[in-house]
Amino acid sequence: MEWLSKVLLSTLLLLSVHTVGAQDEPIVILNETDTIRPTKYIAPLTEKPKLALFQGFTLSADILGPIIYLFSDYGSTEAALRLNLKNTYFPIIEVGYGKCKSTDVETNISYSTSAPFFRAGIDFNILKNKYMDNRLYVGARFGLSSFKFDMSGPNMTDPIWGGSSPYSYHDAKSTSSWMEFVFGVQVKIWRNFHMGWSVRYKQELHIGQPSYAKPYYIPGYGTTTDTSCWGGTYNLIFDLNWGKRKVKSGE
């Protein structure tokens, strides 16, 4: 009996010693396959405020077309109104007036037209940072022009059977359409004033033509020497902040 009481007392003492030790230093049992991993650092959240859908309108005018007209037979002047959605999507309407008056030095065939044109499309800001005032964009346009043209040339003489008649047509009607693929840049100059340029690849969709002539120049498109052509604009741009909200309300 005395022996049993000694064993119980010593066992209780051992347990009490281990319990005191566990409060100072935890016991960690590592398997051989375990590895120690570094703790991942999670930065505090700094979320930018969400942009409102409507970011205002942009008004722009092209100055390259009139300059080209000073040094060539054709040119155009145009203005555009662009809607800014989230600084990302830019539906756009372009309206302009094209003019051409040319005479080929070899064939002596003259062509003249002057008429308005219309384009509608959308640009997409491809910069990752949508909060910047500078923009790099790609876009597409559908162009349309309904116009009249004059074309005349030397008399046409039949070299075999004989006979001759003048080649002269006035107010020939044409309605033509085309597509444009746009790449452009826009840089903030001062406050709401921006400047930028665009390069455009244009593809004919439909060229309305009478039997006696294909229109040589289509206002807004350019010359029809091929079924596609390149064009460009250099724009003066002004942001109109009508009703613009930078950040979504309530956020």
Place this chain on the structure above:
Amino acid sequence: MKRLFGILSVLALVACSSNNCPLENIVTCNYHFYDREGVAIKYGDTFTVTTLLPGTKTVYIYRKLGYTTVTVDRPDTAYTNAGYTETIATARRDTVLINKASNRSYVQVPMSYYNKADTLVFAYSSISRRDTIIVQHDAYPHVELPECGTHFYHNLRSIRATDAAIDHVEIVNPLVNNEKKENVKIYFNGVVE
């Protein structure tokens, strides 16, 4: 920046202007040859194509019994010295469009600007008879590009032919322009074996 400069250089090169007129900037009606069954052939006989022109001309006809009658535009004393009888007559003016062609699968023939119908005369070396093809058409002027000049395009309305060597003729593409498409099929007598 280098990449942007490269792209702009390519764009500048592409934007260079060039003459876009077709190399063969001539409008012709294209007659392709077939046998009676419709098999494309090369016509082996030598042939000349002439067309009638507006107006008349004086011709000299030399005849001799047992010899082929000869018609020429100018008097020729060689025939009278050889015993031919000379007759002066009036005939339609004509001109040669294709001279002594042979082994051809097609011919390209110009069309008149201001006539409603063209008359083509096919003369063969191996047979004495000739074929006449009359093609009616509407002609209209056209300018594709000012740098390419003016042309007359045509719409073929109808065609008919005699039957010396030709079986029949058929319009397959009525629009005659400078695209060089086949416009008329001429089916000759006989079948290729």
